[in-house]
Amino acid sequence: MAAKKKKNSFKYRVLLAAAFMTSVAILATTVLFFIGMLPSIIARFVDRSAQKTRTLTITFMNLAAVFPFWYQLVQKDHDLAHTLEILTDPLNIVIMYSGALVGYLIDWGLSGIIATMMVQKGYSRLKQIAKMQQELIVRWGEEVTGELPLDRYGFPEKRKEET
Amino acid sequence: MAQQDDKPKEKEKATTSTVAEVTLKGDIKIFPGKPLPFLDRGTAKAYEAETKNGGKGYALVCPDNLVPRLNIVHKYMNAMSSSLQKIAASGVVEWTPERKEKYVFIYEGFPGKPLSSMKEIKSLGLKLDLVLNSIFLNLVDAIAALHDRGVAHGNICLENILDGESKNFENVQLGECLSVPSGFAQSALYETIERSLANPHVKGEATNADDIYALGVSLALMIAPHDFSEGMNREEIILHKLEHGTFNLVTSRDRFPGQIIEVLRGLLSDDIATRWTIWDIKEWLDGRRVTAKQGSRPVPKSTRPIEFKKKKYFRPDVLAMQLYKDPSATVEMVETGELYLWLNRAIQVKEYEERYENAVELAKRNSSGANYAERLVCYLTMALAPSFPVFYKGHVFFPEHFGHLLVDAIVSEKDLNVFVEIIQGEIVPHWASGRYNAGFPLGEEPGKFESCRMYLLQKSAGFGLERCAYFLSPSARCLSDKLKQYYVRSSKDLLIALNGIGAEKSKPAWFFDRHIVAYLFMHDRQAIEAFSADLMSDERHRQISAAIKIFSKVQQREKIHALPNLSLWIGEHLDVLTNRYHDRERRKSTKAEVDRVKAKGDLTLLAEIFNNAKQIQDDTKLFAIAMDQFQRLRNEHARLSKELETNKSYGKSTGQQISTMVSGGIAGLVILIYLFFMIAV
Numbered sequence: 001m002a003a004k005k006k007k008n009s010f011k012y013r014v015l016l017a018a019a020f021m022t023s024v025a026i027l028a029t030t031v032l033f034f035i036g037m038l039p040s041i042i043a044r045f046v047d048r049s050a051q052k053t054r055t056l057t058i059t060f061m062n063l064a065a066v067f068p069f070w071y072q073l074v075q076k077d078h079d080l081a082h083t084l085e086i087l088t089d090p091l092n093i094v095i096m097y098s099g100a101l102v103g104y105l106i107d108w109g110l111s112g113i114i115a116t117m118m119v120q121k122g123y124s125r126l127k128q129i130a131k132m133q134q135e136l137i138v139r140w141g142e143e144v145t146g147e148l149p150l151d152r153y154g155f156p157e158k159r160k161e162e163t
Numbered sequence: 164m165a166q167q168d169d170k171p172k173e174k175e176k177a178t179t180s181t182v183a184e185v186t187l188k189g190d191i192k193i194f195p196g197k198p199l200p201f202l203d204r205g206t207a208k209a210y211e212a213e214t215k216n217g218g219k220g221y222a223l224v225c226p227d228n229l230v231p232r233l234n235i236v237h238k239y240m241n242a243m244s245s246s247l248q249k250i251a252a253s254g255v256v257e258w259t260p261e262r263k264e265k266y267v268f269i270y271e272g273f274p275g276k277p278l279s280s281m282k283e284i285k286s287l288g289l290k291l292d293l294v295l296n297s298i299f300l301n302l303v304d305a306i307a308a309l310h311d312r313g314v315a316h317g318n319i320c321l322e323n324i325l326d327g328e329s330k331n332f333e334n335v336q337l338g339e340c341l342s343v344p345s346g347f348a349q350s351a352l353y354e355t356i357e358r359s360l361a362n363p364h365v366k367g368e369a370t371n372a373d374d375i376y377a378l379g380v381s382l383a384l385m386i387a388p389h390d391f392s393e394g395m396n397r398e399e400i401i402l403h404k405l406e407h408g409t410f411n412l413v414t415s416r417d418r419f420p421g422q423i424i425e426v427l428r429g430l431l432s433d434d435i436a437t438r439w440t441i442w443d444i445k446e447w448l449d450g451r452r453v454t455a456k457q458g459s460r461p462v463p464k465s466t467r468p469i470e471f472k473k474k475k476y477f478r479p480d481v482l483a484m485q486l487y488k489d490p491s492a493t494v495e496m497v498e499t500g501e502l503y504l505w506l507n508r509a510i511q512v513k514e515y516e517e518r519y520e521n522a523v524e525l526a527k528r529n530s531s532g533a534n535y536a537e538r539l540v541c542y543l544t545m546a547l548a549p550s551f552p553v554f555y556k557g558h559v560f561f562p563e564h565f566g567h568l569l570v571d572a573i574v575s576e577k578d579l580n581v582f583v584e585i586i587q588g589e590i591v592p593h594w595a596s597g598r599y600n601a602g603f604p605l606g607e608e609p610g611k612f613e614s615c616r617m618y619l620l621q622k623s624a625g626f627g628l629e630r631c632a633y634f635l636s637p638s639a640r641c642l643s644d645k646l647k648q649y650y651v652r653s654s655k656d657l658l659i660a661l662n663g664i665g666a667e668k669s670k671p672a673w674f675f676d677r678h679i680v681a682y683l684f685m686h687d688r689q690a691i692e693a694f695s696a697d698l699m700s701d702e703r704h705r706q707i708s709a710a711i712k713i714f715s716k717v718q719q720r721e722k723i724h725a726l727p728n729l730s731l732w733i734g735e736h737l738d739v740l741t742n743r744y745h746d747r748e749r750r751k752s753t754k755a756e757v758d759r760v761k762a763k764g765d766l767t768l769l770a771e772i773f774n775n776a777k778q779i780q781d782d783t784k785l786f787a788i789a790m791d792q793f794q795r796l797r798n799e800h801a802r803l804s805k806e807l808e809t810n811k812s813y814g815k816s817t818g819q820q821i822s823t824m825v826s827g828g829i830a831g832l833v834i835l836i837y838l839f840f841m842i843a844v
Contacts, residue, residue, distance in 0.1 A: 053819035057826035064830035068837050075841075106826045111818025118814025122807045129800040133793060140745050140789045145797075154745060154786055 028083040032073055035087050036066035039100030058103035065099020187256045190215040191269055193222040195260045201276050202325075204318065204339060205348035205363070212269050214251045219273045223342040224258065225266040228574040229364055230567050232341045233266075233638040233652075235314050239341060244308035246301040248274060248339045255650040264650035266640070274325035274336045278385065285321065285352075288388035291420050297332040298324070298385060302378060303448065305337040307441045310371045317345025317369030319377035320353045321384055344567055345369035351397040352384075353377040356404050356433065359397070360484065360559055361552040365568045367561035372435045375444070376409070379430025383413040386423065391416045398484075405481050408433050429453065462548075465509035471496060479506070479515060483547035487554045490536035497523055497539060518546035518597060529588055538588070545594050549601035553594050556581045562591045562608040566636025569628065573642045579628055586615045586631060611635060623699050625691075629681035637685065643678035645671050654687035655721040658714060658729065665728030674710055674732075683713070690717050704743050707736045708773060715770035725764030733769060734761035740773050745786035749778075 023030040034041075040059040047055045069086050076082060086092050136144050141156075148156040185193040192213040199221055202209035206229065212220040225231045240250055249271040258265040278298075281287055289298075302324065309316055318340040327334025346366035351359035355376050358366045383391070391413055392400055403412045409431040419427060426447060429439035439453065447453045468475035469482060472489055476482040486493045496502045506515050522542035530538040534556075541555045552561045558581065560568050569582055585591065591612040599605050615631040633639060641651040649660035657679065664670050675698065683691040690713055691698070697709035711733060718726060734757060741753045753772060760768045806813055 049816065049819060051816070051820070053816070053823040056823045057819070060823070060826040060830035064833040067834050071837070071841060103826050106829070107819060107822045110822040110825060111815055114818030114821050115812070115814035118817055119807065122803055122813065126800060126803055126807070129796045129803075133796050133800075136789050136793050136796075139747055140786055141747065143745070144786070144789050144793050146790055146794060153743070154783060155742075 026078070028073055028078050028080050029070060031080060031083045032070055032086065033066060035093075036069065036096040037062050037100075039097055043100070043104075054104075054107045057107040058100050061103030061106065062096070062100040065096045065102075069096065183259050185256050185259055187222075187252055187254055187267060187269060188215075191220075191252050193224075193256065193267065193269070195258070201280055202274070202338070203348075204323065204343050207342035207348075212251075214269065214271055218271060220251055220269055220271050221273065223268045223270070223339055225268070225342045227265075228571045229343050229347065230570055230636050230639045231266055231268075231343065232317075232345065236341060238312045238314045239309070242305075242308040242312045242314065244305045246305035246336050247308060248336060250341075253341075255652070255656070263648040266650050266652075268339060268342050270339060273328065274338065275328040275334070276326055277322045277338070278324045278326060278335075279321035281326075285390040285392065286384045286387040287321070289385050291386055291423060293332065294382065294385045295423075298335045299382060300448070301332075301335040302337055302381070303441065303444050306374055306378060307445065310374070310441050315345065315369040315371050315374050316340045316377075317373065318343075318348055319374055319381055320349055321381055323348070324381060344564060346373075349377065351400050352392050353380045356401060356409075357550050357552060358561075359401050359404075361561055362559050362568070364571060365552075365558075365560035365564040367552075367563035370435075371441065372438050375430050375438055375440065378444075379427055380409070380413065382423075382430065383419070383427055386419060387413070387417045389416045401484065402481060404433065405484070406478065425453070463510050463512050463515070465505065467505070467509040469496075469501065469505040469509070479510060479547040480551070483544045483551060486540045486544055486547075487557075487559075490540045493540050493543060494536045497543070502543075514601075515546070518549070519543070521593075522546040525589060525593060534584065538590075541590055542593060545597045549597040550603050553585075553590060555585060555590060558585075562594065562612065563606055564636075565591075565608075565612075566632055566634070566639065569632040570636050570639045570642065573629075573632060582628060582631075583619060586612060586619055586628075624675070624677045624680040625684045625695060625699070626681070627677060629677045630684060633682050633685040641678055641682040643676050643682070645674075645676060645679070651682070652686075654683060654690050654717045655723060657683070658717055658721075658723055658726060661714075661732070662726040662729040665726075665730075665732035670732065673706075674714075687717070690720075704739050707733075707739050710736075711766065711770045711773060715766040718766045726766060727762060727764035730761045730764045730766060730769060733766070734758075737761075737769075737773075743779060744782050745789075746782050749782060 037059070040055065040062045043055045043058045044052065069092060073082055073086065133145075142148060143150055143154065143156050151157050183195075185195055187193065194211045194213075197211035199209040199211060202221055202223070204223060206226040207223050210222045210224065212222040214220045236250070236253060239247075251269040251271045253268045254266070255264050256267050257263075258267075278287060279285070302319070306316060306319070316337060319337065323338030323340075325336045325338050326332060327336050329335070344364045344366070345368055346354060346358055346361075347363045349358075349363075349366075353376075354366070355373055358369070358373060361367070393416075395403065400412070403415075407415075410428055410433075413427060413431055414424075426439075426444070429437075429443060429447075432438040439447075443453045462478055462480050464477050466477075468477050470476075471482060471485055472492055474485075476485070503516070503519060506512075506519050522545065523539070526535060526539040526542045537556050541553065544551060544554045552559050558568060565582075565585070569579075571577075572579055572582065592609050595605055595609040611634070615634060618626045618630040618634065619628065621627070629642075632642065640646075641657065643651075645664065646657075646660050649656070649663065651657050651660050661674055680691065680695075680698065684695075694709035694712050697705040698713070700706060700709075714726075714729065714733070717723070737757050738754075741750050741757065744750050744753065756772055757769070760772065
């Protein structure tokens with residue numbers, strides 16, 4: 001167990017090193033994404049849901065907003081100066097962060113609507129279950145509930161008094 | 164005063180004569196208001212009747228507590244003699260005076276009055292020629308016809324020899340013998356010693372030899388000018404017969420003509436082996452010489468008497484007759500060794516000593532303190548007189564008719580424990596072995612009583628004392644309390660009776676009781692056996708199901724038409740069966756079907772509705788599925804309720820997942836559109 005942990009730990013470190021080296025190699029992109037997607041990074045740490053769906057929602061929209069600037073960077077000069085040029089323009093930053101904001105709004109608005117719908121659906125299902133149970137009782141008697149002690153033929157035991 | 168007494172009698176006569184006539188089989192009339200007391204046979208009462216062609220006749224109504232001799236009716240009907248009563252019909256009638264069913268025998272013609280009514284005293288003092296040439300000839304013809312068919316009459320006495328309304332007795336007839344058990348209406352004088360000791364209804368079936376004996380006594384009484392039994396009671400007659408023989412009794416007062424002496428000696432022999440048969444009589448009538456030996460019983464007689472209840476006895480059989488009168492004195496006589504000494508020193512017959520020792524040992528072994536004395540009396544009587552009937556607790560009976568004793572006790576609602584004691588104890592086997600060892604004839608009693616002992620071991624309905632009664636007395640009607648007003652002799656009769664009961668307001672709750680079940684087991688085993696386990700079950704639906712099946716089977720087999728009252732009565736119980744379905748809809752449809760069918764009176768159709776094992780199986784399966792479904796719904800309901808009540812962010816994660824997908828979709832679309840424009844431009 002300890003060896004496995006050690007191995008994992010080693011693998012993790014190699015990957016980390018590789019990522020670090022890659023990010024250094026494409027430093028312009030790294031900086032653009034780091035600054036441009038800062039709301040997503042913050043959301044990652046703020047998001048307390050188990051599946052981190054909110055982070056993903058924000059990230060997707062944030063990415064869509066950062067993507068055109070990264071495309072310009074790749075298409076022109078892929079260097080740090082050009083990156084800083086993009087990032088120093090406040091409008092660009094507003095655009096990038098607005099994407100994240102739209103993501104947040106989608107998450108807040110849509111999940112609220114859907115949750116309300118789900119609760120309503122739950123209550124109507126409860127009603128449906130009660131109705132189905134009542135129908136079963138009408139057709140098969142109180143003994144179908146399994147709450148009455150039954151004889152070997154499946155009839156309530158009080159019937160024995162009749163015999 | 165006498166005139167005053169006559170007035171109420173006339174009134175009574177007038178009222179009885181207005182009693183409505185009773186019909187048998189639709190066309191034979193019986194007039195309950197016209198009794199013929201001189202033709203009564205004991206408690207079997209005779210009434211005027213009219214046969215279907217309008218001819219005269221008379222009816223004998225069988226008493227409730229006695230078992231008529233139905234088993235020999237067909238043989239009797241085949242006996243060909245003009246001196247026998249001709250049966251016009253027999254069967255069950257609705258006897259209006261008592262408002263219940265009775266079994267009756269209808270005889271053709273009017274047979275006249277009994278010879279006994281000619282004089283106040285028993286003996287008639289008729290001329291010998293007249294007797295021999297008419298009365299005796301007719302009687303011999305009648306008896307021969309019966310004996311030819313293997314039937315003994317069992318009721319031959321002057322009270323049952325009828326003059327045929329002829330002055331010279333040329334039409335003398337022998338009276339009827341079927342309405343009561345053989346010997347029931349016979350006085351001790353006409354009976355052999357052993358039969359005269361027994362209670363009237365349990366003398367056992369009469370034999371041909373018993374008929375000959377009774378014929379001999381009747382002959383003697385017809386001829387004798389003086390009553391040779393005058394002033395003697397039943398016991399004195401039996402004692403005289405025991406000590407001196409019947410022939411001695413008959414000839415004790417008058418001298419009989421020489422030509423008849425031999426006949427009387429032959430007919431009245433107390434030893435069956437030397438008694439004449441009907442063929443000996445016929446030979447004698449034909450003029451051949453038949454020698455007659457006066458058979459004496461091989462009973463030893465002591466020179467020194469034994470004293471019992473301040474009387475002295477020289478013969479063991481005479482002493483045996485007395486023991487039952489004082490069981491405690493009998494115990495004392497045994498315990499002081501007095502009886503043993505008497506047998507050992509005065510009687511000096513080894514067999515008696517051995518039987519005595521066996522009897523005492525058996526009584527000690529098989530008796531509790533309470534009934535020791537009675538058992539001792541019973542066994543000692545057997546030891547001292549093996550030919551005698553069984554004496555036990557006031558009952559004196561031949562085991563052959565023990566069933567009749569039971570029937571009488573059940574009808575009269577007497578204590579039945581004594582009969583259980585008799586069957587469970589070794590009384591009858593011991594009686595039988597003693598009788599066998601002493602060379603007396605023995606029937607099937609030991610085997611039958613062993614079967615009865617087995618029936619008593621089983622407590623469920625269909626067994627017990629009721630089964631013993633019907634087993635030992637197959638001609639008995641069903642004695643169920645429910646059927647008191649009916650005379651049920653078959654499963655068909657039972658259904659018809661139950662149909663009648665079904666119409667009554669105060670009908671019983673259930674169709675069966677121990678008597679009815681036992682009766683069906685004896686008389687229609689086929690109908691009940693397959694369903695007996697259900698019938699005896701303590702589950703109501705099984706009982707009702709069995710009842711319908713039994714009744715429908717009998718109705719179908721006997722081709723009985725509609726039984727609407729019984730059908731409706733059964734219908735009252737059918738809710739239990741319809742409720743055997745779990746499915747309420749099926750219950751409703753079945754109930755509707757029952758309501759439609761039950762008024763028709765066809766039990767087969769009713770049984771058919773419930774002959775549905777497959778449907779019940781399917782219903783049970785579907786019920787199990789429904790139960791399972793109910794449980795799943797309940798679990799779902801509980802889970803969902805809990806979730807909705809406790810989880811405030813219910814549905815949120817789903818919403819967020821959908822938001823993620825939407826967001827991902829929009830982002831992807833934006834990127835694709837951007838790329839498209841950039842590449843295109």
